[in-house]
Amino acid sequence: MKKIEAIIREEKLDDVKSALEAKGFLGMTVTEVSGRGRQKGIRLQWRVGSYQVDLLPKLKLEVVVDDKDSESVVDAICETACTGKAGDGKIFIYPMAEVVRVRTRERGVEAI
Amino acid sequence: MSISAGDTAWLLISTAMVMLMTPGLALFYGGMVRKKNILSTLMMSFVMLALVGLLWVLYAYSLSFGPDRGGIIGALDWIGLRGVGQAPSSIYATTTPHLAFMLFQGMFAVITVALWTGAVVERMKFSALLVMSVLWLTFVYAPLAHWVWGSGGWLARLGALDFAGGTVVHVNAGVSALALAMVLGARKGFPRQPMHPNNIPMVVLGAALLWFGWFGFNAGSALTSGGLAASAFVATNIAAAAAAFTWIVLSWIHRRPSVLGAATGAVAGLVAITPAAGFVPPIAAIPIGIGVSVIGYYMMLLRSRSKLDESLDVWAVHGMGGTWGAIATGIFASAAVNSAGADGLIYGNAALLGKQVLAVAVSWAFAFGATWVLAKIVKAIMGLRVKEEEEEVGLDISQHGERAYGGITR
Numbered sequence: 354m355k356k357i358e359a360i361i362r363e364e365k366l367d368d369v370k371s372a373l374e375a376k377g378f379l380g381m382t383v384t385e386v387s388g389r390g391r392q393k394g395i396r397l398q399w400r401v402g403s404y405q406v407d408l409l410p411k412l413k414l415e416v417v418v419d420d421k422d423s424e425s426v427v428d429a430i431c432e433t434a435c436t437g438k439a440g441d442g443k444i445f446i447y448p449m450a451e452v453v454r455v456r457t458r459e460r461g462v463e464a465i
Numbered sequence: 466m467s468i469s470a471g472d473t474a475w476l477l478i479s480t481a482m483v484m485l486m487t488p489g490l491a492l493f494y495g496g497m498v499r500k501k502n503i504l505s506t507l508m509m510s511f512v513m514l515a516l517v518g519l520l521w522v523l524y525a526y527s528l529s530f531g532p533d534r535g536g537i538i539g540a541l542d543w544i545g546l547r548g549v550g551q552a553p554s555s556i557y558a559t560t561t562p563h564l565a566f567m568l569f570q571g572m573f574a575v576i577t578v579a580l581w582t583g584a585v586v587e588r589m590k591f592s593a594l595l596v597m598s599v600l601w602l603t604f605v606y607a608p609l610a611h612w613v614w615g616s617g618g619w620l621a622r623l624g625a626l627d628f629a630g631g632t633v634v635h636v637n638a639g640v641s642a643l644a645l646a647m648v649l650g651a652r653k654g655f656p657r658q659p660m661h662p663n664n665i666p667m668v669v670l671g672a673a674l675l676w677f678g679w680f681g682f683n684a685g686s687a688l689t690s691g692g693l694a695a696s697a698f699v700a701t702n703i704a705a706a707a708a709a710f711t712w713i714v715l716s717w718i719h720r721r722p723s724v725l726g727a728a729t730g731a732v733a734g735l736v737a738i739t740p741a742a743g744f745v746p747p748i749a750a751i752p753i754g755i756g757v758s759v760i761g762y763y764m765m766l767l768r769s770r771s772k773l774d775e776s777l778d779v780w781a782v783h784g785m786g787g788t789w790g791a792i793a794t795g796i797f798a799s800a801a802v803n804s805a806g807a808d809g810l811i812y813g814n815a816a817l818l819g820k821q822v823l824a825v826a827v828s829w830a831f832a833f834g835a836t837w838v839l840a841k842i843v844k845a846i847m848g849l850r851v852k853e854e855e856e857e858v859g860l861d862i863s864q865h866g867e868r869a870y871g872g873i874t875r
Contacts, residue, residue, distance in 0.1 A: 397661075398716060398723035400778065401765040404659040 354449035354462060355423045359414040360388065360442040361434040366412055368433040373416065376429055380465065382415040392440030411442060417449055419462050468553060469560040471690040476558065476565045479685025482678045483572035487514055487579050489674025493732070494583050494777055496667030497725075501859025502587045503663055503869045509582035509594060513575045516595060517602055521571040522546050528607035530557065530570065533617030538608055556616045558688040569685060574610070577634045578602055581836075583777030584642035585849075587652050587660070588856050591864045593849045597645075600839045605641065605832060609633050613824065625824035626798060626806055626817070628697065629686035631740025631791040632828040639784020640829050641836035642775055648840035649849050651774035653856050660776075665725055672728035676705055679735045683742035693803055697742035700750040701735065704742075707754025708734025708761075715762045729782065733761040736786035741794040744806040749797035756793065757786045788825050795821030 361369060366383065373381070387408040394407035418426050427444055435441050454464040491510035498506045517525070524544045531539030543549050551562045558566040578598050585594065612618040613625065613633045620632075627633060652660065662668065684698035712730025716723040737757035738750050745753070765781035775781075795818030798809035808814040843849060850856070855863035862868065 396720070398721050398725060399662075399769075400723070400725050400729045401716070401719070401762055401769060403720050406659065406661070 354452060354465070355418055355420055356447040356449045357414075357416045357418065357423065357426050357430070358445040358447065359416075359430045359434065360386065360411050360444075361414060361430070362436070362440065362442060363410060363412050365434040365436075366414070369414065369430055372429040372433045373426065376425060378416060378418065378422070378426060378429075380416065384413045384415075386411050386413045390440065390443070392438075409440070417452060417465055419465070467560070468562060469689070472558070472560040472688065473562060473565060475690035475694060476561045476569055476685060476688060479681035480565065480569040480572055482681025483569065483576065483685065484514070484678075486675050486678035486682065487511065487572075487576045489671045489678055490576060490579050491671070492667045493671025493675060493728070494586065496664040496669075496671065497662045497777055498586050499660055499859070500663040500869070501861055503861065504867055505591070505860030505864050506582075506586045508591070508865065509586065509589075510579035512595070513579040513582075513598065516598055517575040517578050518571065520599065520602055521574055522567070525574060525602055525607050526567050526571060528603065529574070529610040530567075530615050533611075533615060536617055536619035536622060537611070539611050539615055560689065566688070570610075570614075573630060573634060573682070574602060574606055577606055577630070577638050580634070580638035580783055581642040581645060581779055583779040584646045584775045585649055586776050587860060588850050589649060590847075590849060590851050591860075593843055593847055596847065597839065597843050597849075600843065601641065601836065604839060605835045606633075606637065609637055609828060609831060612827075620824050620827065623820055623823070624807065624817070625820045626744050626794050627740045627791065627824065628743040628794070629683045629739045631736075631787045631794065632824050635736045635739060635783040635787025636791065636825060636828040637787075637832045639780045639782070639787055640832040642779035643773075643784065644833045644837040645840050646773055646775040646780075648837060648844060651772070652776065653853065655774045656769075656772070662725065668725060669728050672731050676731055676735060679705070679739075683735075683739060687743055693743055696747055696802060699747040700742045700745060701738050703747055703750035704738030704754040704757075705731045705734040707751045708737065708758045711755045711758035712762060715758060729761070729765075729778075730758045733757045733782050733786045736783050737790035737793065740787065740790045741797065744794055744799070744803050745797040745809075746799055746802055749793075753790065753793045753797065757789050760785050760789050788829075791821050791825045792818070795819075 389408050394405050396403045397406055452464040491507040495503045495507040527541050527543035528539050531543045534540050549563045549567050553559045554563040610633050612620040613627050680698055683701040684694045687694035687697055709727050709731040712726045713722045716726035734754040737753050761781050764785045765778045768781050796810045798806050800808050807817045810818045
């Protein structure tokens with residue numbers, strides 16, 4: 354199993370979610386995060402002039418899938434979260450040791 | 466004179482409206498600080514309703530407006546509201562109960578002390594703030610209020626005009642803010658770290674409450690419910706509109722039409738029209754409003770580029786706005802608007818402008834000097850700042866033991 358952790362633009366969540374749902378991946382955890390990469394920051398207005406903010410708001414999407422589905426999920430995220438400009442985000446893929454469903458105590462792929 | 470029902474109703478309503486300005490100011494300031502200091506900032510203004518609200522009736526009203534002693538200060542004849550009752554005063558607001566005038570003035574004192582707290586947010590110890598507030602009310606506000614508004618006060622006798630508090634309230638608070646910021650020192654991390662405003666919608670709500678309350682502040686200062694009140698009311702709205710619009714344009718020229726800028730501009734406009742409201746023709750509020758935003762904007766830019774952490778720019782908005790308003794009164798005043806006033810420069814009377822400049826200069830010098838000395842005394846006795854680690858975790862937790870917003874398990 355793999356955990357796919359994707360940092361995406363806030364406005365891309367709906368597109369990414371629908372694409373994953375179409376492929377049959379329903380479960381996910383979404384968190385509001387701040388971070389920085391090549392996009393740099395943005396300038397915000399103060400009462401006079403403006404100031405630089407270097408951490409930008411993004412969303413972190415976590416999906417756990419069977420090894421064989423991993424590339425298909427990554428493809429779906431890359432296709433739907435991409436604008437072609439700096440700031441589209443990153444995908445981190447981790448090996449997943451175990452998954453347990455709390456209600457039934459099922460383990461492994463069955464529990465995803 | 467006998468009591469007028471109309472005048473009394475208007476003065477009481479105005480008093481309630483001015484009361485609402487202090488929580489409005491608390492929201493205006495509270496939204497501009499970092500999240501960890503929002504309660505502390507709200508409290509710095511809100512507590513003045515309690516503290517000054519008591520001191521005012523106990524002795525500060527008497528010091529400010531009591532029987533004149535040499536043009537300098539009021540005598541203590543009226544402490545604890547002795548002799549201040551349902552009958553009108555023979556001197557002030559003679560068609561309303563003396564009690565109504567007393568509390569109307571009390572609300573001015575409350576908000577004036579709250580105003581300069583904008584300079585000390587995010588780092589001043591609450592206990593020191595309370596001590597400083599008592600001293601400041603007693604030794605800075607009361608004398609200046611007496612000089613300008615007290616019957617027999619020396620600036621009033623000179624013929625300087627201040628309808629609703631350009632010098633007593635705004636120059637006074639704004640220049641005191643400058644002195645306090647100097648003695649107190651900058652927030653940790655200033656100016657290297659940007660200090661993000663935590664809630665701009667709250668700033669807008671605060672500005673809106675201030676705008677609403679200011680009708681009571683300025684039009685209530687007519688102390689009668691008639692043509693003069695209406696004239697001051699209209700001038701107040703025009704100035705706020707002209708100044709808000711000007712600030713929006715200035716911020717747009719520099720980058721984007723800022724919401725924070727629009728709220729700031731509205732307040733600046735209200736400040737500038739305060740001394741002038743009942744002395745100038747309402748339409749003169751347009752140049753007064755445009756002028757204050759141009760002055761305030763560039764003074765704020767200047768201050769933010771200096772090393773001085775006068776955190777919420779009380780000096781740029783109130784100090785400079787009040788200065789411009791008092792001088793503009795000397796330019797645009799017309800005796801046809803208010804027979805108790807005078808003609809200004811554009812009506813051929815340059816002498817008034819001279820008196821206005823003198824009143825402003827006296828207010829600047831007195832407010833700066835007295836506040837600086839008082840701040841140094843409080844600093845020597847008990848210290849002004851919270852500890853460094855208390856400043857890092859924020860004053861909400863370290864000073865008040867409270868958090869503004871619930872967390873994961875709350």
